[in-house]
Amino acid sequence: MTNISSHRISLTTQVTGSGPAIVLAHGAGGTIEANFGGLIPLLARDHTVIGSDYPADDTPLDVDGLADALVAEAVAAGAETFTIIAFSLGTTAAIRAAVKYPERVRGLVLAGGFAKIDNRGRLNIEMWQRMLAAGDRESFARVVLLGGFSADFVNSIPEEQLPGLLAQTATNIPGGTAAQAALVATVDVRADLALVAAPTLVVGMTGDLLIDPANAREQAAGIPGAEYVELPGGHVVMVEQAQAWQATVSEFLERHPAA
Template sequence: MTAIPLPTTVTGSGPGLLLAHGASGTIDSNFGSIIPTLAMTHTVVAPEYPAGDLPLALDDLADALVDAAVDAGVETCAMLGFSLGTTVAVRAATRHPERVRGLVLAAGFAKADNRIRLAMQTWQGLLGRGDTDTFARFTLATAFSPAYTNSLSAHVVADLVRDTAASVPGGTLQQSRLAETVDITADLPRVTVPTLVVNATEDLLVDPDNSRYLAAAIPGADYTEIRAGHVLMVEQPDRWRTTIEDFLLRPPHRGDGRNPHVQ
């Protein structure tokens, strides 16, 4: 049983696929658009991070996600991690190599750089004061690429600010503190499973160099780029979906370090 109880949904059938969402995200906001398709070929295990105020430790969170899969009857699985979820997925793979059989790491990082730390500290300051409106404006300004943000009407932007401010997920404050302090650099050379790193090349929250570092540090990792901001699933939903499907459905292999495929 899980040491940290996580609300978990299980959908589909076939090989296991365990999802790890990002800080301030949810399963629905990060993966909801692709779960129906993925569930056609996989048993998709989708845990939500804790919603309370207790501090999060990376080891405990990684263990809890793997336990959620096992509790659901999924003994082995690939993991799909987004943003902070990439650190959770990598730690799960190194702590539970008998359980985790592959990794997809999207818009991720190994250790917070100065820009990530400043962003997380800003989140903490705003949420600590209960200023969800300014939190929403800041997160939206960094979530999308400049081109995508500027393509939206002022009315749509105002609606996004209102909706985001009204629906900040529980646990966001603790997730931001984990994102600020996490460090999986020592884990990366120990990853032994097939891995795909997906870089959002217009990312304003997590600098794209972080994904390049992940791909270089994980032995044999495959690497691909999608021209989108941090929430690439919103800007490029079809390419986000097909990139994941193509990797999960092809025969197991280790990457060969070829040049990136830019989409």
């Protein structure tokens, strides 16, 4: 096995279940619980699930360091090989890990991701950065709701529940979100796509207002042999389309078991 590069990013990791290993890589402004909490119990029936939260402070992040740290945590948990299931920003780290450690990464599921963020996505993230820098949590919560979920989903929320939902979002912004947003704005793994050798499933969301599905399609087009599927709903697919998301992951793992 290739030695893991020296990494500078400290992650907080939880391991659940037993069996072939699956590594989870969450999105910016998310956590393992927020992005994968509904999926973990299903995966853990037959797998060792390794979920690592990114630093809860403004430790500067880079894609190499994040990829190295995710792989190091998996190896520390006893996993020599694994499939990575990644969301949004996490897909860039998963792609880089697959290129740097091809003998370890045996499969990829990439949801709501990008290789290099497009103009609209960058403008979204710049709004995040400005509001976080100003300490304007209330406006940040509104932007997250408007960008993270489809129009149909937001309009289906009873009006009287909106204030409580926004207050909850504003209160629970994870530490480290600013550093993660900065990485979203700058990361570029386009040159890595053609070098990915692991079986890959790319998932886009038709109603994604934060990361346009054209970004996911670019990932799929650039990765040799990658499969592509679109699910309805907005960016936060695990909330809007929980059953479809879980079924999509399960079906891929049936055809490409984690090693």
